[in-house]
Amino acid sequence: MKIYLDPGHGGSDPGAAGNGLQEKNVTLAIALRINDILLKEYANAETRLSRMTDKTVSLQERTDDANSWGADLFVSIHTNAFDGTAYGYEDYIYSGLSDESVTALYQRIIHQEVIKLNGLRDRGMKKANFHVLRETAMPAILTENGFIDHAGDSAKMKSAAWIEQTARGHVNGIAVCLGLTKNDTSLYKVTMDGGQIGAYQEKDDVLNVISSNWDSFQTAEIVKG
Structure with a gap:
């Protein structure tokens, strides 16, 4: 199964910022860890990332790459920002999709698995007309992993343990959605x-x-x- 991982922003586009953090760095850390886990622990997972370093990649380049590769699932990873008071986790699928779509089913699964592990307030499942959700030819979900300008959420983002748990939540959801099988493990x-x-x-x-x-x-x- 082909999983396309899209760490939001990068290069000249830092994304949101707050409390000494930039979104582009947090999203890359989460995505790289998701990639490591999928490749090391699952037998039938193939991955591609829109970026593996701090470089600028346009939205069109991201969706074109995923579409031409023939991905089975597109996961775009972000952090949120508002006014320093909002906090928690939420995720999005394309607003033109019904609640009975495969993408909506995948959203429910991934949302549940991420919330189990990330220690963030549950802000719910939402829809939006984002480019990466609209222009992808496969089921696509965008996750907003906390508010970088909120003191509590950003403190978690600075923790390697939180990065690990957030990545694990994403992986667990992806594995259920795509029926991934674990590699043989030691006893x-x-x-x-x-x-x-x-x-x-x-x-x-x-x-x-x-x-x-x-x-x-x-x-x-x-x-x-």
């Missing part, structure tokens, strides 16, 4: 008193089995492989 093999009792994919499962058998073993070993 955690648990041995107690010299005998293997199981192999688990999730760390929480390892912790649960250790905890539930806490009083019944002298030594435990966890081997990832």
Whole structure:
């Protein structure tokens, strides 16, 4: 599946600014992390970015590139600004689409997954006549990841952990929308008193089995492989 990632603004167009931050840098950080996760963790994900550095790219260039590549999904990443008092996360699809469209379904999925992880106020799902939503030939969503001129939201944007969580939310939504499959992952093999009792994919499962058998073993070993 082809995912086109569009970090908003760049180069001579810094986008919104506030609290020592520029939108073009925040959006690029999120997009690059989304790209890394998709390529490393999913077997059937192919990506392209409108920019991978701080360079100027026109709106027409972005949509033309995505259309000619034949992307299955276009995700444009932005931050918001108003007057320093507004805050939270919202996302947009093209205003000419119905609530029953595939794009609207994708918006609901991605919105839900991002909100789970980004720690921002939920400002809802919206529609707009933005160029990148109107001129794309595939489902397209534009995410507004907080208000850069709001003290609370911008403080989050300065955190590498927040960038990671926001990227993860986007990836989780994209994966559900496009039916992405995870790469084979290593298992955690648990041995107690010299005998293997199981192999688990999730760390929480390892912790649960250790905890539930806490009083019944002298030594435990966890081997990832």
